[in-house]
Amino acid sequence: MANTSPNKTKKIIKNRVAFLEQKVPAYVSVAGITGILILWELVCRMNIVPPLFLPAPTAIVTDGWDMISSGELFKNLFASLYRIAGGYTIGAVFGIIVGLILGFSKWADAIFTPIVYSIYPIPKIALLPLIILWFGIGEMPKVAIIALGVFFPVLINTFSGVKGVDPSLIKAAVTFGSNHFSVVRKVILPGALPTIFAGLKLAAGTALLLLVSAEMIAAQYGIGAMVLHYGNLMITTKLMAGVLILSFLGLTFNRALQWLERKLIPWK
Amino acid sequence: MKVVIENVEKKFVDSKKNETLALEDINFTINEQEFVVLVGPSGCGKSTLLNIVGGLLSPTKGQVYFEGSNDDKEPTLGIVFQDIALFPWRNVLENVTFGLEERGVPKKERAKKGQHYIDMVGLTGFENAFPKQLSGGMKQRAGIARALAVEPDLLLMDEPFSALDAQTRTILQEELLTIWNRTKLSTLYVTHNIQEAVYLADRVIVLSRHPGHIKKIIQIDLPKIGRDQDKYRQQFEKYADDIWQLIRHDAEEALKEV
Numbered sequence: 001m002a003n004t005s006p007n008k009t010k011k012i013i014k015n016r017v018a019f020l021e022q023k024v025p026a027y028v029s030v031a032g033i034t035g036i037l038i039l040w041e042l043v044c045r046m047n048i049v050p051p052l053f054l055p056a057p058t059a060i061v062t063d064g065w066d067m068i069s070s071g072e073l074f075k076n077l078f079a080s081l082y083r084i085a086g087g088y089t090i091g092a093v094f095g096i097i098v099g100l101i102l103g104f105s106k107w108a109d110a111i112f113t114p115i116v117y118s119i120y121p122i123p124k125i126a127l128l129p130l131i132i133l134w135f136g137i138g139e140m141p142k143v144a145i146i147a148l149g150v151f152f153p154v155l156i157n158t159f160s161g162v163k164g165v166d167p168s169l170i171k172a173a174v175t176f177g178s179n180h181f182s183v184v185r186k187v188i189l190p191g192a193l194p195t196i197f198a199g200l201k202l203a204a205g206t207a208l209l210l211l212v213s214a215e216m217i218a219a220q221y222g223i224g225a226m227v228l229h230y231g232n233l234m235i236t237t238k239l240m241a242g243v244l245i246l247s248f249l250g251l252t253f254n255r256a257l258q259w260l261e262r263k264l265i266p267w268k
Numbered sequence: 269m270k271v272v273i274e275n276v277e278k279k280f281v282d283s284k285k286n287e288t289l290a291l292e293d294i295n296f297t298i299n300e301q302e303f304v305v306l307v308g309p310s311g312c313g314k315s316t317l318l319n320i321v322g323g324l325l326s327p328t329k330g331q332v333y334f335e336g337s338n339d340d341k342e343p344t345l346g347i348v349f350q351d352i353a354l355f356p357w358r359n360v361l362e363n364v365t366f367g368l369e370e371r372g373v374p375k376k377e378r379a380k381k382g383q384h385y386i387d388m389v390g391l392t393g394f395e396n397a398f399p400k401q402l403s404g405g406m407k408q409r410a411g412i413a414r415a416l417a418v419e420p421d422l423l424l425m426d427e428p429f430s431a432l433d434a435q436t437r438t439i440l441q442e443e444l445l446t447i448w449n450r451t452k453l454s455t456l457y458v459t460h461n462i463q464e465a466v467y468l469a470d471r472v473i474v475l476s477r478h479p480g481h482i483k484k485i486i487q488i489d490l491p492k493i494g495r496d497q498d499k500y501r502q503q504f505e506k507y508a509d510d511i512w513q514l515i516r517h518d519a520e521e522a523l524k525e526v
Contacts, residue, residue, distance in 0.1 A: 172353040176367035
């Protein structure tokens, strides 16, 4: 019956949400960044913007290369890396430990949480003069200010991670014979780990910000000091080289944390 | 060794100091190798009672104790949770052997025992899978294996299959009976499913609401295996219907509350 009319119209039902799963080729991102760089170079070559305000990418690379070969860049970079690595590690370790304690002990929570929350909103850079008074003008105050800036977001995320651990998992652990220490180590710590990592990533940005600020205020070497120095001398190419290093530093930092997160949280 | 639940009462006090009597005058015994099922309408306190027996909640009155143990060692409990509660960061083997690990059993022995119980619940080949990679039914198999692995003196199961689909539930009920037949563990099992209660229990304890108390204890005089066969159908239905008649009024009342 249905086959009697041969040119019966046929209406295929198409996937109307195909746009949700569109595939974009990988080279598009590379093309995007290349396009911007070429445009930037052209704008500079055609003298639309004076080179003092916006140096060309090629000029930045050339001057940057000079800074690398003279050793100037690495000297500043290592000074910065030393400070940020030290400060970040100290702040993160203490933040996690104190966060676990506050999350687990109701007493510690009642006593210390109000104190933590009243110090947390202070922009940490405001404490730099005080910290310089305490520790002098060496490396200590810079490391300390970064540690302080990292400590609070890590602590607060650890704390809320601990609070968010599924109570039935704690019950299960206790049922199968865990003591308090075991519960913290085998249930609360891994259970809070995803939230702790959110805090660590947040703190990475803070650490970089504080590093540069502190170096601009009180340092002889370091990427921040270098950027400020060339700004004062109005050598924008070298200034921009410093800024690019900072961008690269931030990117690497984030990548490293992501890699660590995947290694430590394989169950997600 | 038998477990005695003696004069247990549980009162909850909320933040406004309102008291709710959740359980009152609960008395019964779980004999060695006995499978006891608690059944009742929602809000009758059956999970509360299981938590008290499992040491996860303290009763306001009365006590729960093991009787007839010859040695001094603490009795071991194994609990299978309604929400399964597998550790997401441990694979199946590590989850199953968790209790053994906390008891300080050496690693080699742990792995051997863990494997034994993983095979028993039919999870062979999934030892290294994380819970996230398992289906609901497989997760609960792992949950059961974890409870069995500590070779408990009392096995507690809190509506273990209620989150699963009907087909998986039927299969797991059958498997549970097979497993129970091999291990013969004293078991306290909570459910709101009457068919499940009659299918599994040596004795069914029917709870009633407001406050939660024991309405009736029913001995199921059917062979432990094969109750779903045709020749027992009439008796099976009779038990189920008796229990339903005991619960029905309460269940209807429970509906009006929410």
